[in-house]
Amino acid sequence: MPKYLLLKHYRGGPEPHHPFPPMDQWAPEDVEAHMAFLKHVGELLEENGEYVDAQALTPVRTWVRYGGPDAAPVTTDGPLPETSDLVAGWYMIDVESHERAVELAAYVSSEPGPGGQPLYEWIDVREVMSGAPADD
């Protein structure tokens, strides 16, 4: 069974289906509905036997590279262009097929937003490479 990451983004990706404000500016009941939906997705995946992992990332990012011999690592954590991708978190799922991963990603994307309307958020679906060669 292949594993997939369903990545959610703070920013980046294709042109949004429609603009919407950050969640702290939504009506409180819309915030509740959104969070309840995400909780429900996690439970659904567990019930289906498709859940592997789910994590959220803070939006603070630090790029790091080797500084060279006897030099400190080089880091940039300053503001980056608004256009650069910023991953917000993921579900890792273990499913029968790529089609099933797409189906689940579309379901996540239907999460309720302001006014209870679907967000149509773009979800980045990535297959995880297997660690062991097939036994044949």
Next chain:
Amino acid sequence: MDEPARRLDEGALRALVPRVLAGLVRRGEDFDAAEDALQEAVLEALRVWPEHPPRDPRAWLATVATRRLVDARRSEAARHRREEATLAAPRPAATEEGDDTLFLLFCCCHPDLTPASQVALTLRAVGGLTTREIADAFYVPEATMAQRISRAKRALQGRRLDQPGDLAVVLRVLYLVYTAGHAGRVDLAGEVIRLARQLTLATEEPEARGLLALMLLNHARLPARLDPEGRIVTLDRQDRGLWDTREIAEGVRVLQSALAAARPGRYQIEAAIAALHDDAASAEETDWPQILAWYDDLVALTGDPVRQDPAAVLGRAVAVGHVLGAAAGLRETERLREVLAERHRWHAVRGHLHELDGDLPAAATAYADAARRATVVAERDHLVRQAARARAAGLLAGTVHPGAPRAGRSVGAGA
């Protein structure tokens, strides 16, 4: 875990671990090897005891651990001989039998170890937890936790373990375990309270009792901290009927006996503050002037509290807000801007104080700033809710006008 093992009194089994281990080490066994052998004996006990309970559990553990030690010595005789020169000499039997817990806590909380190692080793060698349980509690793979423990024990080789250790380090490690202990699948908070209780039997130090009291008084509120959906409920909104009155009574009793020694310290002071919160029948009846007085004592413990103990200064700012007014509290937080402005708690406290001040738009902004910096999902979600709630209430009150919606993305994934 299988069904019979759940019927076993695991607490009683764990309580025997430090006593058996201290006995082995005092007999001259190497701490590292003895701890490994005892861990194997504990796993064996979890397997065997439900069907065949031993007549003398402590003797059973000591016998099985000793057998494992002998086996390990035989099978690794060659390697053992090579390493013998570098191993620590057997520890002399310097301490009393009743001090087993303290003796082992000093071993496991050796100042040369990293905090993560101190925590892991303490939970296994003193707490009697299995490597898998500790790994589960901290959400790391079992192999990672096993490696952390064996590295910690290697770091202890050659160190003298018969010296009285640093009790302050032991207390800090226990508190670290307690604060980490609410999220995982294993009830670490309950385990560490048990350890602290054992510790208070071995030392007269009032700070040990202060720490036990602090943990009891906070733990008593745990059943009210989350609602059935797992959402955080802040202290002022908690159903106080859910608080554990028996734990509160014990905490107050332990705190009083600590304070009677007239040698106050940070844990006793924090426990006194927790006791005042626990004592209020409703949020409105909280004795903020008394709490502020204790915070004054807390910040006076360090020479430069803003840098050395910013958490205490931040806690005090809340008390100032409730006693002298929100504006005064906000002024107090300003002193911390340089130190804490990137931490979510600083923004969350300012949100609370702005709300107390009736400035809902400022509260909403502060909560949103806090949410962006939160590192715990439940706290982040709580802060987003607080921001949305304050903003909506502000709109209702007609104090802000909604701006044009900015293009943005939903925050966060994950369950």
